[in-house]
Amino acid sequence: MKVAIIGATHAGVFSAKQIKAEHPDAEIHVFEKNDTVSFLSCGIALWIGDHVSSPNKMFYESPESMAKQGITMHMNTEVLEAKLVDKHLVYKDLASGEETAADFDKIVITTGSKAIKPNLPGIHSDRVFDSKNWKNANDLKKVTPEIKSAIVIGAGYIGAELAEQLSVNGKKVTLIDGLDRVLAKNTSDEFSSVFEEAYKKHGVQLELNQMVSSFEDIENGVKVKTDKGEYEADIAILGIGFLPNTGLFQGQVNMLKNGAIETNEYMETSVPGVFAAGDAATVFYNPTQKYDYIPLATNAVRQGVLVGKNIEKNTVAYQGTQATSAVELYELAYAATGLTKESAKIKGVDAESVTIEEDYRPDFMLSTTPVKASLTWEKGSRRIVGAAFMSKHDISQAANVVSLAIENKMTIDQLAMTDFFFQPNFGQPINYVSSVAMAAQAKAE
The missing domain is CATH 3.50.50.60 (FAD/NAD(P)-binding domain)
Incomplete structure (x- = not known):
């Protein structure tokens, strides 16, 4: 099996590695315009703020490490033409200018996203x-x-x-x-x-x-x-945002209006044998139960792994995403999953929300600090569709807990009664995740 992967994004790297793990004899070719792979761009602000031990550690793979795994890396190489039905590519070595044509059995599109850059006067200034x-x-x-x-x-x-x-x-x-x-x-x-x-x-x-x-x-x-x-x-x-970098494939596969390539649950596009993953592709968004465009590294990694597992036959279906994310600003941690009440309205979900604030552990401890917690649920079904947490305490895993609840279509009633441990070093007799679910129950009555 000869596979072409267009783009060494997070999705491209994990696609290549997983295909090789599942099919050691596969001939895998990765095409990348730049000279690096797997850059963790989420660390840019941290690097600028001198919170990065070494910029070299902002990469988890290199072209050399990929090659050692038996993957053929075409760095500084641009794919000029892609005939997806025929699995035919024309690509150019940007150093030599040499163009090459080649045919493949499978094609994986992991071209990622491009920064939104409006055509405004002066925007291309060096400043x-x-x-x-x-x-x-x-x-x-x-x-x-x-x-x-x-x-x-x-x-x-x-x-x-x-x-x-x-x-x-x-x-x-x-x-x-x-x-x-x-x-x-x-x-x-x-x-x-x-x-x-x-x-x-x-x-x-x-x-x-x-x-x-x-x-x-x-x-x-x-x-x-x-x-x-x-x-x-x-x-x-x-820092305006991103759009799918999929212009090369326009008119060849089904896409959303913004250019995100539609796939089925096995990451295959509307063209058999052509797969897409990461920021170039759609995701199945569990809170709305619809396909959407949500460019996140976590989505890209999982989708890349699924490409590898499904490249030859349908094996593992995509479980979807809750778009769980977090940020820390001025020592305030914020972690969220799914929808807010405002975004639910935009997405056509009839939802309600509640917010509480309480100390994360008992006041008899020598120190504690408040947690602000919000939960969003679908009216009628009481299905959880979102949550958010903010504190100077590390509340990041609370968002992961509710992410799992959303994926499994849990209700506010189930979350309120879910078993969470109590130990004074770590939490209250009623954990704030349960507490906000109980508040949701009270509001929903």
Whole structure:
């Protein structure tokens, strides 16, 4: 079996490794335009903030380590043409310019995503930085120690983390977003308002509910114009979001309107023998029970593994995702899974939510700290569709617990009675996960 994997993203790396594990005799070719693989881009803000022991550890594989596993790596190589029905590729060595054509038995599309970069005046200035890949990370790491101010555009997870790390390292930061609050697509208002207060406390200038219209180089800096004002800083950083990088395959496979490639539960596209995974593909979103586009590394890794398990025959079905994620800003941990009440409405789910706040362990302990917990459920069925937790305590695993509950279609009633241990070092007699479920029960009556 001869397999072509287009893109050495997280999904591409795990697809290649799993195919080799399942089919040791398979001939696997990975095509990648860049010279690195498996970069953990979620660490960019942490690296800029000097929280990374070594940038080399931000990769869990290399072209050399992949080759040692029997995988043929075509680095600095661009796929120019892909005839998916025929399993035919034309690719170009970017160093030599040489073009080659080859046929395969299977094709795996793991081309990932591309940063949203609107065609605005001045956006291609050397003072406007992207925050997506290894090159972007290096560019930012070189310039940020010397700057005194920065404008971050986009208050999602990436922009939020960049703004936080720059501010705690003494930079004057302006954070701009088109929505009316920070992390608006990731949190409900009661959580984002806590973060907004933390930003203000650390001197971050929040400029929300406005759209950027242009960039202009000025002496020793850049001016960012929006529909509501003008802002100046040494540099600007884009963190607007991502779209599927699937232009090469337009018209050949079924896609969502945004270009995300549709797959079945075995990661196979509408073209037999062609698979897709990661940021290039759709996911089955368990809270809504529908396919959606949610670019997350965790989704990409699992989907890549499934490609390997199903490359020859349907073996293991995709269990879907809850889009569980987390962020820590100014020592405040936030972890969430599934939908908020606001996002449920947008997705067409008739939902209700409740929020509580209580100390994570008994007050007789010498120290404790509050946990803010929210639970969202579908009206009528009482099926859990989302949860969020915030604290200075590590609440990350609570989101994983509720993620599992969502995947298994548990109700608020089941979660309220689920067995969680009690020990004063770790929690209350009624764990805050159960406590918020009980609050949901009371509100739902």
